[in-house]
Amino acid sequence: MIFPRRNKSTVGLDIGANSLKLVKLDHGKGGYSVSAIGIRELPPEAIVADEIRDREAVIFNIQSLIDQTDPKIKDVVVSISGHGVITDKFTIDKKTGPEAEQAILFETEQRAPFDIDDVSLDYHIIKTDEEVNKMEVLLVAARKEYLQMYLELIEDCGLRPLVVDDDAFAIMNAYENNYEIDPTRVTALVNIGFDVTNITYLSEGLFKATRDVSAGTREIYNAIQREFRLNPELTAKALKGEMSDSIDQDMLKATIISATDELISGIEMAFSYFKSQNKIDNIDWLVLSGGGALLPYLPEFLQSKLSIPLEIANPLRNIDYDPELFQYLQPEKIAPLLSVAIGLAMRKAR
Numbered sequence: 001m002i003f004p005r006r007n008k009s010t011v012g013l014d015i016g017a018n019s020l021k022l023v024k025l026d027h028g029k030g031g032y033s034v035s036a037i038g039i040r041e042l043p044p045e046a047i048v049a050d051e052i053r054d055r056e057a058v059i060f061n062i063q064s065l066i067d068q069t070d071p072k073i074k075d076v077v078v079s080i081s082g083h084g085v086i087t088d089k090f091t092i093d094k095k096t097g098p099e100a101e102q103a104i105l106f107e108t109e110q111r112a113p114f115d116i117d118d119v120s121l122d123y124h125i126i127k128t129d130e131e132v133n134k135m136e137v138l139l140v141a142a143r144k145e146y147l148q149m150y151l152e153l154i155e156d157c158g159l160r161p162l163v164v165d166d167d168a169f170a171i172m173n174a175y176e177n178n179y180e181i182d183p184t185r186v187t188a189l190v191n192i193g194f195d196v197t198n199i200t201y202l203s204e205g206l207f208k209a210t211r212d213v214s215a216g217t218r219e220i221y222n223a224i225q226r227e228f229r230l231n232p233e234l235t236a237k238a239l240k241g242e243m244s245d246s247i248d249q250d251m252l253k254a255t256i257i258s259a260t261d262e263l264i265s266g267i268e269m270a271f272s273y274f275k276s277q278n279k280i281d282n283i284d285w286l287v288l289s290g291g292g293a294l295l296p297y298l299p300e301f302l303q304s305k306l307s308i309p310l311e312i313a314n315p316l317r318n319i320d321y322d323p324e325l326f327q328y329l330q331p332e333k334i335a336p337l338l339s340v341a342i343g344l345a346m347r348k349a350r
């Protein structure tokens with residue numbers, strides 16, 4: 001009897017303050033392919049920054065999203081970011097397996113800016129230098145309490161959290177798997193969400209640092225709602241550029257631009273901190289993703305304010321997909337919104 005060979009697949013679930021994104025990727029020999037995708041908007045106050053304010057609404061919407069996309073889904077890869085997570089980087093002697101874990105734990109205890117008993121740890125080996133026999137380790141520590149709350153939420157949706165990743169790594173994963181990284185340019189991956197903007201820096205072709213800025217498109221949402229006196233549904237439409245026939249475009253542009261002060265100064269501050277910490281003169285390239293990359297007028301305005309060449313990420317660039325799966329959504333248009341979910345779904349299936 002011949003059994004059909006089933007591809008291993010992983011589901012990435014990105015729980016954002018504005019919307020839930022789900023991507024299921026099959027991990028085949030020839031690369032990745034999308035086998036399910038869904039986006040579902042949340043009520044604007046259900047999650048604010050990294051605080052879940054309306055747990056019932058979040059659970060209901062996650063379950064509805066699963067039902068809509070693939071009711072058989074049980075195992076998911078999720079991510080956390082923001083105040084619950086701390087990252088740090090250090091170099092130690094090259095080791096593998098349990099020995100590496102021991103050494104990383106030891107190093108963490110020596111330098112931890114937090115009580116090691118209060119956090120769950122994970123690490124990524126950024127690079128190993130064979131010549132000097134050293135490896136560079138990136139440490140991710142999540143507050144146990146925060147992580148626990150998150151895991152319980154996922155379990156209460158009837159799902160199993162396979163892996164809890166960090167937004168920044170997911171964004172980097174999605175970028176690395178879709179683009180040739182130019183090692184000569186310092187690149188900032190800027191993922192503009194509703195409440196948080198994650199910045200991930202790459203230099204010499206490798207991960208360098210990550211930073212979250214507490215600003216996103218919510219300010220713009222509020223400004224549009226106020227200025228045009230729209231209900232939440234129409235405000236969301238206006239932000240997606242779906243109201244071009246019914247609202248004045250010059251006024252829309254002016255409203256969007258006037259609500260970006262916090263976002264732009266947050267990004268500028270993060271950039272200057274990164275440059276001074278790492279003795280880097282210039283950030284050469286910006287790769288924009290998240291919902292902010294889709295807002296009318298915003299990418300152009302950012303580029304002109306920051307004076308850095310900017311490209312909009314397409315995390316579906318190297319991935320096979322059937323456009324029919326996206327139903328009414330246009331894949332090439334909404335792709336930047338899926339960066340985190342795609343990066344999560346690229347995690348190896350267990």
Ligand SMILES: Nc1ncnc2c1ncn2[C@@H]1O[C@H](COP(=O)(O)OP(=O)(O)OP(=O)(O)O)[C@@H](O)[C@H]1O
Binds near residue numbers: 016196216236
């Ligand atoms: N097709 C779309 N579906 C959902 N949101 C969209 C769409 N197009 C543009 N957006 C905009 O994306 C913005 C939210 O971005 P994003 O989805 O990246 O944030 P989030 O992940 O929900 O929030 P956060 O990361 O801060 O928790 C909103 O302002 C929304 O208007």
Ligand SMILES: [Mg+2]
Binds near residue numbers: 016194290
């Ligand atoms: Mg997000």
